[in-house]
Amino acid sequence: xxxxxxxxxxxxxxxxxxxxxxxxxxxxxxxxxxxxxxxxxxxxxxxxxxxxxxxxxxxxxxxxxxxxxxxxxxxxxxxxxxxxxxxxxxxxxxxxxxxxxxxxxxxxxxxxxxxxxxxxxxxxxxxxxxxxxxxxxxxxxxxxxxxxxxxxxxxxxxxxxxxxxxxxxxxxxxxxxxxxxxxxxxxxxxxxxxxxxxxxxxxxxxxxxxxxxxxxxxxxxxxxxxxxxxxxxxxxxxx
Numbered sequence: 001x002x003x004x005x006x007x008x009x010x011x012x013x014x015x016x017x018x019x020x021x022x023x024x025x026x027x028x029x030x031x032x033x034x035x036x037x038x039x040x041x042x043x044x045x046x047x048x049x050x051x052x053x054x055x056x057x058x059x060x061x062x063x064x065x066x067x068x069x070x071x072x073x074x075x076x077x078x079x080x081x082x083x084x085x086x087x088x089x090x091x092x093x094x095x096x097x098x099x100x101x102x103x104x105x106x107x108x109x110x111x112x113x114x115x116x117x118x119x120x121x122x123x124x125x126x127x128x129x130x131x132x133x134x135x136x137x138x139x140x141x142x143x144x145x146x147x148x149x150x151x152x153x154x155x156x157x158x159x160x161x162x163x164x165x166x167x168x169x170x171x172x173x174x175x176x177x178x179x180x181x182x183x184x185x186x187x188x189x190x191x192x193x194x195x196x197x198x199x200x201x202x203x204x205x206x207x208x209x210x211x212x213x214x215x216x217x218x219x220x221x222x223x224x225x226x227x228x229x230x231x232x233x234x235x236x237x238x239x
Contacts, residue, residue: 001120002100003046005037006089007107008054008078013226022056023225024107025063028234033225034060037105038068040113044120046103050074050096052089054081080194087198091184098181099174101125106168110234111222115169122215125173128153130214131222132164138226139165140199142214149211153199163214166199167222170212179210 011023018026024034031039041049053060053075064073076092078084090097090104103116115129128142128150135141138155141162145151153166172180183201187193193200205211223234 001046001103002048002050002096003041003103003105004090004093004097005034005049005051005105005107006086006093007034007060008052008057008081008084008089009086009108010055010082011108011226014228014231017228017231018055020056022053022060025059026225026231028110028225028231028238032063033107033110034063035067036110037107038064038071040111040116041103041105042068042071043113044116046116048072050076050093051107052076052078052093054078054089084194085196085198087184087196087201088188088194090198091181091188091194094181094184097177099178101174102172102177104170104172106224108225109168109222110225110238111167111169112217112220115167115217115220115222118217118220119169119171119215122171122213124171124213124215126171126176126211127213127215128170129167129217129222130164131167132216132218135159135162135165140168140197142166144214145211149213150202151206151211153202153212154197164216164218167217168224176205176210179205179208183208 007024011018141157143152143161
């Protein structure tokens with residue numbers, strides 16, 4: 001299994017913290033976000049990793065080569081990081097991911113390594129980590145269908161119908177990634193949808209018979225880091 005980490009964004013909401021440092025290299029406590037993510041993957045036996053860089057890419061490359069020389073990390077560069085969103089970064093990792101079993105991890109989440117273990121041990125081939133907590137407008141919310149599979153996944157889902165937040169970690173089978181990249185090719189190459197969240201591709205696959213189950217990780221720690229206040233809260237949570 002291969003891990004995919006999109007890490008191209010500029011994180012403008014975190015300025016001035018990200019003025020000279022990519023978001024994934026910001027520290028929480030005495031460890032950076034990327035160090036925590038790569039260590040969690042290593043602990044769970046996943047050492048084949050693809051990282052899509054963009055903003056301040058050389059810092060990320062140097063950090064990984066210095067701190068994790070034993071991991072097999074392939075770098076893909078998103079030259080259009082200023083005008084595209086994470087769907088485009090994921091699309092650029094196609095050569096390493098299409099037709100493969102993968103774990104997809106957003107680079108701006110702080111999480112317990114046990115979350116990866118729980119996903120990997122799930123009997124479901126296509127599943128995402130779900131946190132069931134009070135929801136607002138900003139979270140990527142998840143609505144389930146009668147079959148207990150994801151029916152909607154976006155920021156604009158009905159809060160009252162949602163069962164929780166997708167924290168940004170998904171396990172995908174080879175069959176799913178084949179379908180996903182076919183759909184993203186249509187979206188990006190034909191429709192120009194390169195500046196949206198990749199969850200829109202997940203939604204478009206649902207009518208085609210490809211959907212996720214949910215793996216509840218509410219009892220484990222996970223937080224998305226978008227603002228300086230988020231980093232302060234995360235430092236307290238993971239101290």
